[in-house]
Amino acid sequence: MPxxxxxxxxxxxxxxxxxxxxxNPMRAQILDWLKxxxxxxxxxxxxxxxxxxxxxxxARAGVSQSTASQYLAVLQDAGLVVxxxxxxxxxxxxxxxxxxxxxxxxxxxL
Numbered sequence: 001m002p003x004x005x006x007x008x009x010x011x012x013x014x015x016x017x018x019x020x021x022x023x024n025p026m027r028a029q030i031l032d033w034l035k036x037x038x039x040x041x042x043x044x045x046x047x048x049x050x051x052x053x054x055x056x057x058x059a060r061a062g063v064s065q066s067t068a069s070q071y072l073a074v075l076q077d078a079g080l081v082v083x084x085x086x087x088x089x090x091x092x093x094x095x096x097x098x099x100x101x102x103x104x105x106x107x108x109x110l
């Protein structure tokens with residue numbers, strides 16, 4: 001699975017970027033889908049190890065490649081997903097350390 005950089009894990013959370021990313025129902029749905037990478041079609045490298053290929057996320061979402069890329073760019077900018085290039089393909093996985101920190105911060109702030 002793509003690993004988050006130490007800077008991503010230790011940096012202060014940008015809560016407004018995270019809430020903005022999650023405010024779009026499709027972006028929130030994509031993040032939920034990525035909890036179970038094995039639920040996507042098989043790919044050359046196992047999704048559990050390298051993340052889910054953008055083309056599979058795009059197909060499941062039923063959107064164009066550019067729209068899927070935009071959704072994932074917002075999630076990545078918020079720190080919620082990490083990406084990994086393999087040849088011409090980009091694979092995405094949840095950034096669990098950041099998601100856990102965000103959940104904990106929300107839990108203790110409210």
